[in-house]
Amino acid sequence: MSGKIHLIRWLLAALGTWLLIGWETGTLSAQLADLVIRGGKVITLDETQPEAEAIAIRGNRILAVGSSQAVAPLVGSGTKVIELEPGQTVIPGLIEGHGHYLGLGQSLMMLNLAKARTWEEIVTQVEVAARVTPPGQWIIGRGWHQSKWDTPPESAVGGYPTAEALSRVAPNHPVLLTHASGHMSIANDYALRLGEVTPETIAPEGGEILKLADGRPTGVLRERAQELVTRALVRDQAKQSAEQRAADFARAIELAGKECLRYGITSFQDAGSSVETIRELRRYAAAGKLPVRLWAMVRDDLELIRQQAANLKMVGYGEQFLTVAAVKLSIDGALGPHGAWLLAPYADLPGSVGLNTIPLETVQAAAEFCATRGFQLCVHAIGDRANRETLDIFEATLQKYPSRTPRRWRIEHAQHLHPDDIPRFGSLGIIAAMQGVHCTSDAIFVPQRLGQLRAEQGAYVWRSLLDSGAVVTNGTDAPVEELNPFPSLYASVTRQLPNGLRFFPKQVMTREEALRSYTIDSAYAAFEEHEKGSLVAGKLADLAVLDRNLLTCAAEEISGTRVLYTLLGGKVVYTGETEPR
Numbered sequence: 001m002s003g004k005i006h007l008i009r010w011l012l013a014a015l016g017t018w019l020l021i022g023w024e025t026g027t028l029s030a031q032l033a034d035l036v037i038r039g040g041k042v043i044t045l046d047e048t049q050p051e052a053e054a055i056a057i058r059g060n061r062i063l064a065v066g067s068s069q070a071v072a073p074l075v076g077s078g079t080k081v082i083e084l085e086p087g088q089t090v091i092p093g094l095i096e097g098h099g100h101y102l103g104l105g106q107s108l109m110m111l112n113l114a115k116a117r118t119w120e121e122i123v124t125q126v127e128v129a130a131r132v133t134p135p136g137q138w139i140i141g142r143g144w145h146q147s148k149w150d151t152p153p154e155s156a157v158g159g160y161p162t163a164e165a166l167s168r169v170a171p172n173h174p175v176l177l178t179h180a181s182g183h184m185s186i187a188n189d190y191a192l193r194l195g196e197v198t199p200e201t202i203a204p205e206g207g208e209i210l211k212l213a214d215g216r217p218t219g220v221l222r223e224r225a226q227e228l229v230t231r232a233l234v235r236d237q238a239k240q241s242a243e244q245r246a247a248d249f250a251r252a253i254e255l256a257g258k259e260c261l262r263y264g265i266t267s268f269q270d271a272g273s274s275v276e277t278i279r280e281l282r283r284y285a286a287a288g289k290l291p292v293r294l295w296a297m298v299r300d301d302l303e304l305i306r307q308q309a310a311n312l313k314m315v316g317y318g319e320q321f322l323t324v325a326a327v328k329l330s331i332d333g334a335l336g337p338h339g340a341w342l343l344a345p346y347a348d349l350p351g352s353v354g355l356n357t358i359p360l361e362t363v364q365a366a367a368e369f370c371a372t373r374g375f376q377l378c379v380h381a382i383g384d385r386a387n388r389e390t391l392d393i394f395e396a397t398l399q400k401y402p403s404r405t406p407r408r409w410r411i412e413h414a415q416h417l418h419p420d421d422i423p424r425f426g427s428l429g430i431i432a433a434m435q436g437v438h439c440t441s442d443a444i445f446v447p448q449r450l451g452q453l454r455a456e457q458g459a460y461v462w463r464s465l466l467d468s469g470a471v472v473t474n475g476t477d478a479p480v481e482e483l484n485p486f487p488s489l490y491a492s493v494t495r496q497l498p499n500g501l502r503f504f505p506k507q508v509m510t511r512e513e514a515l516r517s518y519t520i521d522s523a524y525a526a527f528e529e530h531e532k533g534s535l536v537a538g539k540l541a542d543l544a545v546l547d548r549n550l551l552t553c554a555a556e557e558i559s560g561t562r563v564l565y566t567l568l569g570g571k572v573v574y575t576g577e578t579e580p581r
């Protein structure tokens with residue numbers, strides 16, 4: 001009998017202690033939310049609770065995710081409540097998995113050539129710009145793509161226009177127009193003169209100067225030959241005052257940030273900034289002036305990176321706004337301009353296997369550096385040869401420097417793979433950082449370049465990669481493509497072109513996989529899955545509210561998704577109503 005009483009007393013005491021602890025640590029006011037969003041559907045990307053009805057935020061973090069009932073006690077008199085309409089959906093803030101942040105900002109400050117339907121339209125854009133630009137100043141444009149034109153240009157060499165018309169409409173301005181891929185540019189006579197490109201000029205290794213039959217340059221500069229003219233551009237820009245340069249930089253940061261937030265993108269994985277740019281980004285992060293969270297790869301001279309390694313590396317700097325812990329290299333070019341490095345020649349250019357743009361020894365040296373200094377290595381590889389060489393170097397280095405946890409090295413693009421190499425991503429723990437929208441943009445010329453069999457077996461094979469256990473991330477490579485993530489999600493789950501054709505539809509992702517590739521899987525690819533990528537209590541309150549449910553809407557409605565709110569660190573930083581679209 002006394003034993004029983006003893007037990008009851010002990011239980012009561014234990015209960016009392018538990019209540020007391022509960023009371024002390026869980027005082028109600030400390031638990032109230034600053035903001036609650038409810039009434040719609042919450043897609044969490046968290047396997048333990050895939051869907052919920054409401055989300056509560058306190059400070060810059062998620063306080064709770066659950067049923068309306070569960071979240072109701074967290075609403076106090078000071079809590080702001082956003083009531084959604086049925087059908088509206090909350091998702092984790094999207095993560096652009098491979099873009100060029102400053103390039104995006106700068107592209108919003110120059111001629112946008114992506115929408116042109118003919119070369120003549122582009123010439124007109126330049127002609128208009130020349131009228132308002134002081135003589136001698138550069139006219140810069142970006143985004144042209146010969147495959148998007150309804151008719152070929154009047155004069156063309158090697159499939160690309162010549163700069164003759166540009167020299168005619170802008171004889172007193174250096175003009176430099178970069179291809180959508182970034183792997184080729186066209187320069188007018190004035191710009192070629194500044195770059196000292198003459199009929200005698202020999203292209204630097206890894207580049208090509210297209211020439212007319214008489215030896216004069218056409219204006220088209222491929223891959224590293226672009227540097228001849230960009231050097232002149234950089235030289236002229238260096239003559240700008242420090243204030244002007246700082247103002248341009250600030251404007252680029254701001255414009256890129258706005259572009260992200262209007263699309264629900266709260267984190268951006270920048271595919272390569274110089275040591276100097278990273279120093280600037282660090283200043284912005286310290287001052288709380290980055291509009292979105294950046295995860296930046298360093299792209300610079302390896303020796304400089306080595307010297308600066310300790311200063312460069314930062315994780316979650318400036319309240320989780322800047323992380324630098326990866327190095328970026330490019331081993332080949334792009335497929336459109338025949339720059340992707342292939343195992344066998346191009347189907348439509350039998351004399352060429354593309355371009356290897358950096359010595360393999362440099363990739364090897366970078367791998368050694370990254371393995372020993374705790375950096376991720378991210379290598380741009382598009383062609384199947386480029387991917388194989390990169391995988392070989394990754395594999396050898398990972399074996400030489402074994403690590404208890406995966407190093408999560410990445411191949412950027414991983415576009416065209418030999419079937420034998422597909423399973424190596426999963427087995428080696430290498431991330432395929434792909435871009436859904438590249439597939440449907442390039443689909444029109446991929447079979448010409450690669451032939452039907454190679455295209456089917458190895459082009460944008462994200463289904464095969466996922467099935468073999470690889471982590472696949474998503475993005476747009478902005479400003480190569482428009483930053484808008486919804487066409488990329490649509491391409492990922494349909495592989496459907498504007499003309500209705502579908503590019504090897506067996507390789508589609510599921511809706512959920514596509515969302516993962518833009519959220520939690522991209523976070524994983526940056527070692528950030530504990531902070532972002534899913535809606536779980538304790539993580540950063542970065543999220544987007546959409547006007548539709550991406551998991552259940554009709555497939556053809558995905559591209560047109562509108563963002564109603566973007567929240568970054570618990571703050572509403574964009575509302576759909578503030579900007580007409």
Ligand SMILES: [Zn+2]
Pocket residue numbers: 098099100271477
């Ligand atoms: Zn890129």
